[in-house]
Amino acid sequence: MKKIVDIETMTLEEENKFKNEKGFDLSFVIEELQKIPNAAKEKMNHSKKRPITLIEDYLNTKIKNDLLLVKRLLRVYFSAYTNEPINCILLSPTSEGKTYSTVQVSEIFPKDDVISIGRLSPTALIHQYGELVDPDGYPLKERLEKLELDIFNAESEQDKKSIHELKQIKTDMMKTAKNLVDLTHKIILFLDNPSPQTYEMLKPIMSHDKKEILYKTTKSDGSLSVKETIIRGWPATIICSAKNEAKNEVWAEIASREIILSPNTDVTKYHAANKLTSQKMGMPSILENNNNEKRIIEFYVERLRSSLVKLCVDGNPIVNPFYEMLADLFPHNEGITMRHFKRLLSFVNIETLVNAKSNMKIEFMLHERKEKKVFVVTSLKMIEDAIKILGNISTIAPEKIKFYNEVFLPLIQEKSTTQISLGEDPQRRLAETLDNITVTKEEAAEKFTKVFHKVITPKAIQEYYLKQLSDEGILDWKKNEDNKKQYLYFLSSKLSIHNLTTVVRQLNDRHDKDFLYVWSCLVKPFQLSCKMGKMIRIFDNSNSNITYQEFKKKISGSILDLHDNQGDKND
Incomplete structure (x- = not known):
């Protein structure tokens, strides 16, 4: 077998030997191939920063004022190359940047590793991302292509006997074939929340129950015969959702399998993001594009990827x-x-x-x-x-916890001070009167606007915050006796976060x-x-x-x- 020459790692002695024996001067090719590695090394020497920090710095120029989300997403992505990939779900209202942030991070990772999909049906993953294998797990693609070529040649020669034999071989091969979907070292991005049926299919994969899971589905050719599919390996999964997932019938099980993240919703982020957008749309793209910078970052990602895969090869x-x-x-x-x-x-x-x-x-x-x-x-x-x-x-979205800590609790405390007599212990009095202190959606919306400097409707406050915190058992509610159409929210128990x-x-x-x-x-x-x-x-x-x-x-x-x-x- 001929040795394949890796000119990227070739020493000077090997280069000269290759040049003398083959008559080729590879200096220009090697110089081009070494530009990015050399630039990456120079960048590290100059900045005195580690690759993971340099990757974060780059992403922070694309994802404005969301440093923590960048760190979290990067760890989730890199976990795909370990023996315990991480699952996460990004929850926030529409237009808060969850999908944008996820996609920006994905663009610096190898394209073959990232599977980006919209609303996925339960069997779409099986039908779209698998390859046919024989009962021993070996790929059939090349053998099937050769059979097709042999059948074509036999038909050209009108060799009916060979045509029949070859088609029978193909039929027998397909009868025992299975579909293999290998998700090892893959990152699955759900850019829209999957259906409850898809959640059900994903549960054993996300739980890391078994390295290989066998699914049986009906073939799409109308024959009603059963098709066996093997899902191999565990991917890192990231789900972006703007919906109230608490209404999903399998939400409790999914939430226990995922880390719940939310993008920063501070108004300073919106301003910084708008400035970035105006720069992109107000200047020629050719002046803004820095492909070398992105290639350097991709180099760091690839090296980190290789390091993680190598370290985790035995678990x-x-x-x-x-x-x-x-x-x-x-x-x-x-x-x-x-x-x-x-x-x-x-x-x-x-x-x-x-x-x-x-x-x-x-x-x-x-x-x-x-x-x-x-x-x-x-x-x-x-x-x-x-x-x-x-x-x-916890399984409570960070955005909800932020609302609870910075809007609802202060509002309760403000209202409670009007009920505290001179000389009383405020904390004790607060504990004694929790059930009597209530908040309306209008009051919560007004407080939200004061705290975060952005307007939100009472209806949105009720749907996205008050109802969901009630579903989690953090808040409780009752109808106003004087106005049966109005709901009054109060603390049902203290928020328990480790x-x-x-x-x-x-x-x-x-x-x-x-x-x-x-x-x-x-x-x-x-x-x-x-x-x-x-x-x-x-x-x-x-x-x-x-x-x-x-x-x-x-x-x-x-x-x-x-x-x-x-x-x-x-x-």
């Missing part, structure tokens, strides 16, 4: 010495907290992996395969950063008091796996070995070195 490559502490500290008072906890760890892991070059690592030798494996160590900094980026992990910053603080306290326990959590799994292999060393991003004391210092500190070389090469 989870993370060593989190705080895993036992996290499990103990995280709330565990109801069943849904199990999924909340997995959601948190997914973000901790992706944060650790996108910063893999800068984090400490463990080298492990597998005895049987005589192969070295590298695992990435999660630091307290990674946990803290993941919690800051993730924010709310304060994850408390978890970080407690982790820090435990780490300081009992570092030996943290160390034991790090080395114990490797000691138990001594028959499988041996932990060789712990090292940093400069490939220097880490001592016990250095590990103790760095596991709680910031990232080892702000400037990593992830965009320069892929180890």
